[in-house]
Amino acid sequence: MAARPTTRFAPSPTGYLHLGHAHSALLAWHAAREGGGRFLLRIEDIDRTRCRPEFTDAITKDLAWLGLDWDGPVRVQSAHFREYRAALDSLASRGLLYPCFCTRAEIAREVAAIGAAPHGPDGPLYPGTCRRLLPAERAARIASGQPYALRLDMAAALAAAGGPLSYEELGQGRLRCDPARFGDAVLARKDTPASYHLCVTHDDALQGVTLVTRGDDLRPATDLHRLLQVLMGWPEPAYRHHALLLGPDGRRLAKRDGARSLREMRAAGMDAAAVRAMAGA
Numbered sequence: 001m002a003a004r005p006t007t008r009f010a011p012s013p014t015g016y017l018h019l020g021h022a023h024s025a026l027l028a029w030h031a032a033r034e035g036g037g038r039f040l041l042r043i044e045d046i047d048r049t050r051c052r053p054e055f056t057d058a059i060t061k062d063l064a065w066l067g068l069d070w071d072g073p074v075r076v077q078s079a080h081f082r083e084y085r086a087a088l089d090s091l092a093s094r095g096l097l098y099p100c101f102c103t104r105a106e107i108a109r110e111v112a113a114i115g116a117a118p119h120g121p122d123g124p125l126y127p128g129t130c131r132r133l134l135p136a137e138r139a140a141r142i143a144s145g146q147p148y149a150l151r152l153d154m155a156a157a158l159a160a161a162g163g164p165l166s167y168e169e170l171g172q173g174r175l176r177c178d179p180a181r182f183g184d185a186v187l188a189r190k191d192t193p194a195s196y197h198l199c200v201t202h203d204d205a206l207q208g209v210t211l212v213t214r215g216d217d218l219r220p221a222t223d224l225h226r227l228l229q230v231l232m233g234w235p236e237p238a239y240r241h242h243a244l245l246l247g248p249d250g251r252r253l254a255k256r257d258g259a260r261s262l263r264e265m266r267a268a269g270m271d272a273a274a275v276r277a278m279a280g281a
């Protein structure tokens with residue numbers, strides 16, 4: 001890891017932050033501050049249907065209340081779709097992407113018909129229907145205005161990347177990657193011009209992030225991220241995937257299960273130092 005690490009906290013404003021987010025943010029912040037490095041805040045709001053400005057507003061207030069400061073301006077991903085487009089264009093120009101016109105229902109039907117379709121970290125693997133479309137058919141569908149996602153042609157991407165992939169996990173050494181378990185991953189959705197996987201790797205490279213600190217739930221994604229980094233010639237950060245904070249019921253904290261938000265704790269007049277201690281980082 002770099003002597004002066006650049007770390008980041010990159011929440012998606014789809015709800016209010018809870019203690020699990022505080023844990024993650026504090027780990028990244030401590031790593032930066034103790035190593036004389038930089039701590040960045042990035043708002044990952046590419047999904048315009050789920051992200052809301054009031055959540056972004058609460059994120060900055062919650063972090064400031066916890067006593068976290070960040071370096072430089074906050075990067076807000078929704079302002080940078082053109083940059084993600086350029087990365088997609090680069091992959092497409094090398095024949096590594098293809099348009100996928102399938103609806104969710106069509107994919108579900110195909111997967112059911114296959115029977116035991118293999119599953120990846122994001123669900124059942126795409127059976128590759130649109131990868132096999134003839135060029136004329138593909139062109140006709142695009143010309144007719146049929147909406148499409150962009151998928152990575154995994155076999156072509158692995159061939160282009162060359163040898164085996166791995167990453168440095170702090171305290172664990174180099175771990176092997178298996179990006180193929182994602183199948184032909186979606187890099188741009190019909191309703192969102194770029195995917196999490198593309199934007200996060202693009203921005204970590206652009207912002208010079210040298211240590212990615214995030215929850216263990218995102219560990220599988222790193223396999224795909226390393227592939228994108230190699231394909232795009234982006235530098236390789238080190239990783240620290242931390243255990244997720246669990247609630248009193250032993251289950252992971254989640255916005256959707258109504259985990260108590262930092263905002264509520266702040267409004268209730270709780271002591272920020274006590275909340276930091278609860279976040280255990």
Ligand code: GLU
Pocket residue numbers: 010011012044200213214218
């Ligand atoms: N935006 C992602 C999330 O909130 C985290 C991205 C990352 O840390 O790589 O789940």
